[in-house]
Amino acid sequence: MPDDIIYVTRPSLPPREDVMSFLDEVWDSRFVTNGGPIHQRFEAALAAYLDVPYVTLTANATLGCMLALRHLGVTGEVITPAFSFVATAHAVNWVGADLVFADIDPVTLSIDPADVERRITPKTRAIFAVHCYANPCDTQALADIAKRHGLALIYDAAHCFAAKDEGGSLLRHGDLSVVSFHATKVFSTLEGGAIISHDLETKQALDRLCNYGIVDESNVDSVGLNAKMSEMHAAVGLAQLAHVDRDIALREQVVQRYWDRLKDVDGIRCICPPDHPGRNNYAFPIVVEPDYPLSCRTLHERLKENGIHARRYFYPLLSQLPMYRDLPSADPQGLPQAIGASKKVMCLPLYPDLAPEDQDRVLDMICNPPACDWAPQPYAFDVMQTPAGYIREDLDRVQNSCA
Ligand code: T4K
Numbered sequence: 001m002p003d004d005i006i007y008v009t010r011p012s013l014p015p016r017e018d019v020m021s022f023l024d025e026v027w028d029s030r031f032v033t034n035g036g037p038i039h040q041r042f043e044a045a046l047a048a049y050l051d052v053p054y055v056t057l058t059a060n061a062t063l064g065c066m067l068a069l070r071h072l073g074v075t076g077e078v079i080t081p082a083f084s085f086v087a088t089a090h091a092v093n094w095v096g097a098d099l100v101f102a103d104i105d106p107v108t109l110s111i112d113p114a115d116v117e118r119r120i121t122p123k124t125r126a127i128f129a130v131h132c133y134a135n136p137c138d139t140q141a142l143a144d145i146a147k148r149h150g151l152a153l154i155y156d157a158a159h160c161f162a163a164k165d166e167g168g169s170l171l172r173h174g175d176l177s178v179v180s181f182h183a184t185k186v187f188s189t190l191e192g193g194a195i196i197s198h199d200l201e202t203k204q205a206l207d208r209l210c211n212y213g214i215v216d217e218s219n220v221d222s223v224g225l226n227a228k229m230s231e232m233h234a235a236v237g238l239a240q241l242a243h244v245d246r247d248i249a250l251r252e253q254v255v256q257r258y259w260d261r262l263k264d265v266d267g268i269r270c271i272c273p274p275d276h277p278g279r280n281n282y283a284f285p286i287v288v289e290p291d292y293p294l295s296c297r298t299l300h301e302r303l304k305e306n307g308i309h310a311r312r313y314f315y316p317l318l319s320q321l322p323m324y325r326d327l328p329s330a331d332p333q334g335l336p337q338a339i340g341a342s343k344k345v346m347c348l349p350l351y352p353d354l355a356p357e358d359q360d361r362v363l364d365m366i367c368n369p370p371a372c373d374w375a376p377q378p379y380a381f382d383v384m385q386t387p388a389g390y391i392r393e394d395l396d397r398v399q400n401s402c403a
Helices: 016-029 037-050 061-071 086-094 113-118 139-149 200-210 231-241 244-262 296-305 336-344 356-367 392-402
Strands: 054-058 077-081 098-102 124-130 152-156 176-180 193-197 214-216 268-270 284-288 345-348
Touching: 016 037, 016 231, 037 054, 037 193, 037 231, 054 061, 054 200, 061 086, 061 124, 061 152, 061 176, 061 193, 061 200, 077 086, 086 098, 086 124, 086 152, 113 139, 124 139, 139 152, 193 200, 244 268, 244 284, 244 356, 284 336, 296 336, 296 345, 296 356, 336 345
Parallel strands: 077 098, 077 124, 124 152, 152 176
Antiparallel strands: 054 193, 176 193, 268 284, 284 345
């Protein structure tokens, strides 16, 4: 195992001295949390940068999603994609609503509006959509469905910092949108997130929900949580905001190099092309199709053996997790695209300072996949057992390539 590991991502950190000058202010004021001065400045700077009306900072996006659902009074059934990070489903579960999984669009890998509509029942209260890898959902179709059926529409926009569509920020869609500032995202406050809202009253209600529901010293108006962002995290964000445009441009160069070498590789499909306006280059997911010599799982393992930590976001599928697999909507027959994606999609290492020689290590392995270290035997295909490290799917691929 090489010791120079290439991780799927690395956080973009602002220069230490930039953070320190903000921290000096925090230390001097001794306001370290509960919506202090740096928090206020960061919130205003973010609203301006993202070009959205109102921002409520949170300790992370998972709490942001829970509070968004809570604020809209979502109980009953919530329709959400089966293909997402665990936080999406867990947030619904934590607010006590009933999860209903929907399938995804095979091209964008974001939720399929037609399947959303099929799954609406008299108990449905909300659509909780995800712009997967910042690939925009069909926002118009989802807005129409929500309007016709009287449903709340919330976006888990965890991946979408600075992402745009033809009308502006992706974060403007829905009743509320939630973005993540986790260390693994395009823009980071180490841990953090924000809820984007459209009017001051909603913003203020969300601010209170982040602070136990406290209105003032003698009043509490809602069952809130402690979901506040501290001054330290806000300081990192304020310092990092000055560098995010450069980071996104550097990410673009990495994406372009992946695209140039992978676009013509048989069996590899790239989902996020480089020249798409408004893209934030959060991730570089590939689909490992059946005509590639290795299954996604085996390719992932071979990369890892060579120190390349690509990640299978999102495997396992949410609907196959032990706490959700018995739900009626988890029936695999109703989720063919989501199941396919969870088996075939892998995100390649991507961060602004990924060195070209490291990226070449990744590309060389994918363009010249390691040969199978076993030869197909005439009888081997009748047995379920495959040689160590391979799965039945690899066996079928070798069989097909020999046919
Ligand atoms: N909705 C969606 C659709 C999401 O994808 C997420 C989070 C959320 C909601 C919730 O957002 P937050 O509540 O987190 O704000 C990571 C992140 O923890 C998670 O934020 C993210 N999505 C998810 C896609 O990825 P893991 O379990 O894969 O993280 P981990 O620790 O394995 O890190 C991945 C790689 O990043 C490591 O191999 C190395 C590198 N890394 C990581 C950290 C934490 C660093 O270099 N430095 C670091 O500090 O979940």
